[in-house]
Amino acid sequence: MAEFVRIHEVGPRDGLQNEKGVISVARKVALIDLLSQSGLRDIEVGSFVSPKWVPQMADTDQVLAQLHPEPDVRYAVLVPNMRGWEGFLQARRADILTEIAVFIAASEGFSQSNLNCSIAESVARLRPVVAAAQENGVVVRGYVSCVTDCPFDGAVAPQQVADTVAMLREVAPMQVSLGDTIGKGTPERVGAMLEAVLGAAPATDLAGHFHDTGGQALANIETSLDLGLRAFDSAVGGLGGCPYAPGAPGNVATEAVLALLDRLGYETGIDRDVIAQAAEMARAMR
Template sequence: MTFPPHVRLVEVGPRDGLQNEPEAIDTGTKLALIDRLGAAGLTHIEAASFVSPKWVPQMADHREVMHGLRRHEGVTYSALTPNLKGLEAALECGVDEVAVFAAASEAFSRKNINCSVAESLERFAPVLQRAREANVRVRGYVSCVLGCPYEGEIAPARVAEVARALHQMGCYEVSLGDTIGTGTPLKAKRMLEAVTRDVPMERLGAHFHDTYGQALANLYAVLEEGIAVIDSSVAGLGGCPYAKGASGNVASEDVVYLLDGLGIAHGVDLEKLAAAGSWITRAIGRPNRSKAGVALSSR
């Protein structure tokens, strides 16, 4: 068993965590959250999503968020840009890095973005080309890597196929998402084994949701295999609108507590992170889904 000596956390709370909130969250609250996360030592924060407000109204203020950032030194502020129009808008706002997403499930792809997996990948080609010209790095997401709300089980080979395509297109890193949180540790290991035949381990990240309470166990399993990048969301914010009952991403505070226990460096101040989680859940009237965060704030 060999754990990586250092793990980079990618904080997705301001984007993935907040995007499905039904009540509008004001820009100032989003900016204050991002600022608190940077102050806690997180070096990679997904700050906004440049998608049509018609589809994701909560992210309609993406320009105001990117322009309003109080940038912490050494922090990468990224944004989701699913198409060329979104990318151009993000570039105008001085984004550090962008992300594109594809699914390992045909049914999920069609329900979510109204096209096949192959078509979605084709759409990304000009996005990656333009990002290269602008000297902006692109991160790729693969959703439904451990299960789909429509298809159920997903073959590891299909995950590997999509991850390989994103890697070959020029994504510097591919994040493997258990979008509906149905994965278990052995499935996570088998999926990762298939993907690493095509994409180097150092180019992969884990993005696990905690719907069935397995996210930390799954992360432990892939850490054992050498994963050194973990996506997480402060206070466990988020969910998936296409999966009934799907809870949020694994809580950043719980991941940091786990890494501390394993002696893995991460550079994040857990007390400040937990305070940020308590603050944002109070601000938006949501329960704090981080076990470590609740325990720390109640001391």
């Protein structure tokens, strides 16, 4: 029996957040609803962040209100602080299985630029958010950015990433998505990073989040599979990047990841024809 790999679709949030043109709530909902019919079990649909800094996500509450949820799909939103948590609570629907994501960086330069604080301070800020989620029975997922390279500090040492993951999981034993934020990772360096991180968390609690800026995303996924990871983030149509990481366009495309996993003999439970339709819809939003 083929091994199962779980895909976390991040296009509607991490993909669309970087688009400059106005994308209506109706178009976002149509994309998410189509993705919900593909067999995906995890779809990131928005974020409760300051609309001043990420205006494309200002309507996440409306997106949640208008979704037509599938019962087996978990819909995730990014929640960086308690203000975001309050926004999430107000928008939360009883009929939707939801998850929140929190994020930190593995480099001090990116943490200071993106969060205006040190790594340690960013972890401390997340504690009340995670505690509130646990009290309300909401699943929490963590993101760690810049796991191989930082646009400000350069190469990031593998042990620094492992230490950062350990700090985050000390708050709660959450799954951690490891982000190659500017797409400079190579299989050799990703492998070294993962070997260090596996000392802080088991492979079953890790996910890979690779940008394809350098054309290495699929090779990095193969390396991650070899080291036991069975969860990956991807964006339909290859949308997005990080608005705070210069030169980081392009999450790895969901359709490309599915093709790779199919070729390698893994099972995902996802209909590639539906994903192809969603990719066409997503690319039209650019």
